[in-house]
Amino acid sequence: MLKKDRNYLGLILLAAALGMCVWGFASGEAEVVFAKASNICMECIGLG
Amino acid sequence: MAKHTRKIVQCTWGVLTNAWVKGFLPGMAALYQGPLKHFCVPGMNCYSCPGALGACPIGSLQAVLNERHRRFPFYVLGFLLAVGAFVGRFICGWLCLFGLIQELLYKIPTPKLKIPERVDHALRYMKYVILVVLVIALPLLFRSQYGAGEPFFCKYLCPVGTLEGGVPQVLLNDVLRPTLGWLFRWKMLILILCILASIFIYRPFCKYMCPLGAFYSLFQKISIIRVKVDKASCTGCGACRRACGMGVDPHKNPNSAECIRCGECMRACSKSALSFTGAGKEIHFGKKKVKKDKGVHQQKQKGVCS
Numbered sequence: 001m002l003k004k005d006r007n008y009l010g011l012i013l014l015a016a017a018l019g020m021c022v023w024g025f026a027s028g029e030a031e032v033v034f035a036k037a038s039n040i041c042m043e044c045i046g047l048g
Numbered sequence: 049m050a051k052h053t054r055k056i057v058q059c060t061w062g063v064l065t066n067a068w069v070k071g072f073l074p075g076m077a078a079l080y081q082g083p084l085k086h087f088c089v090p091g092m093n094c095y096s097c098p099g100a101l102g103a104c105p106i107g108s109l110q111a112v113l114n115e116r117h118r119r120f121p122f123y124v125l126g127f128l129l130a131v132g133a134f135v136g137r138f139i140c141g142w143l144c145l146f147g148l149i150q151e152l153l154y155k156i157p158t159p160k161l162k163i164p165e166r167v168d169h170a171l172r173y174m175k176y177v178i179l180v181v182l183v184i185a186l187p188l189l190f191r192s193q194y195g196a197g198e199p200f201f202c203k204y205l206c207p208v209g210t211l212e213g214g215v216p217q218v219l220l221n222d223v224l225r226p227t228l229g230w231l232f233r234w235k236m237l238i239l240i241l242c243i244l245a246s247i248f249i250y251r252p253f254c255k256y257m258c259p260l261g262a263f264y265s266l267f268q269k270i271s272i273i274r275v276k277v278d279k280a281s282c283t284g285c286g287a288c289r290r291a292c293g294m295g296v297d298p299h300k301n302p303n304s305a306e307c308i309r310c311g312e313c314m315r316a317c318s319k320s321a322l323s324f325t326g327a328g329k330e331i332h333f334g335k336k337k338v339k340k341d342k343g344v345h346q347q348k349q350k351g352v353c354s
Contacts, residue, residue: 009270010133010270014129021130030087041095041202043198045210046232047227047231
């Protein structure tokens with residue numbers, strides 16, 4: 001793959017990823033993350 | 049780049065992302081529940097750490113996949129893709145707290161273990177299996193009789209959660225201690241093995257187990273920030289390969305999936321043949337060659353951008 005193509009691919013992927021972030025955030029996915037992250041995750045700390 | 053610049057960045061980032069001091073107060077321990085918990089940090093950092101200000105991306109990915117009404121994880125996956133597409137595994141080398149802990153353990157003066165190349169090569173694929181099976185497939189597909197999913201990687205394997213979340217939470221909260229059971233003992237065993245392995249092997253979790261590193265590694269060759277070798281300057285002396293703790297040969301494969309982009313190879317290169325490149329710029333972390341009219345003159349520079 002040409003170096004130039006890799007640069008474009010990286011940029012395209014970054015742009016698509018940022019679009020996905022915005023879409024997911026707008027659809028309420030961040031609330032799922034918040035609900036999990038703001039309480040002690042009993043599974044994560046080994047308590048089942 | 050000064051010798052300890054990376055350590056300073058790693059420590060500073062670790063402190064900044066776990067700065068909820070209130071969470072460490074005995075008897076009053078409460079996780080941070082502010083708006084920053086909507087956002088993932090780019091490295092492995094358990095959100096159940098008493099001081100955590102952000103969310104673990106691997107834990108968050110499993111949480112979304114665990115949902116009763118399965119949805120595509122646009123937000124979390126988009127975040128991971130964005131980081132990977134921008135810097136690849138640079139996060140592993142500079143912004144991962146557990147990576148820092150392993151590096152500090154490796155500094156303990158003991159004989160170091162050399163894993164046979166064939167065994168090491170085979171074990172490197174284990175992190176991809178962990179990513180696909182424990183982080184993606186099982187959380188997505190498995191449901192208990194009550195319809196609940198499980199974060200399989202977090203629950204059964206992740207030593208980061210045990211170290212940053214489990215141990216501090218159990219120490220700070222009396223009410224949790226009676227609930228300790230086989231799962232906690234199993235995770236402590238994994239943590240102890242990781243700690244012991246880190247004393248004898250450089251970053252074993254990163255090499256063999258980390259699903260986040262496995263994900264970011266997929267973008268090494270196409271990320272915007274990459275490692276570049278100046279073939280004209282490189283003499284093939286092998287100093288970069290000897291300096292690399294991850295077993296990469298930078299002058300042959302500068303954007304290897306195993307490279308954590310720590311920059312140690314750049315510091316070791318006497319010809320300044322290795323650099324980070326991106327958006328038309330180069331960043332040299334070693335001795336910078338400065339061309340003068342009467343020839344080439346070498347002078348030490350710190351992170352000079354050209």
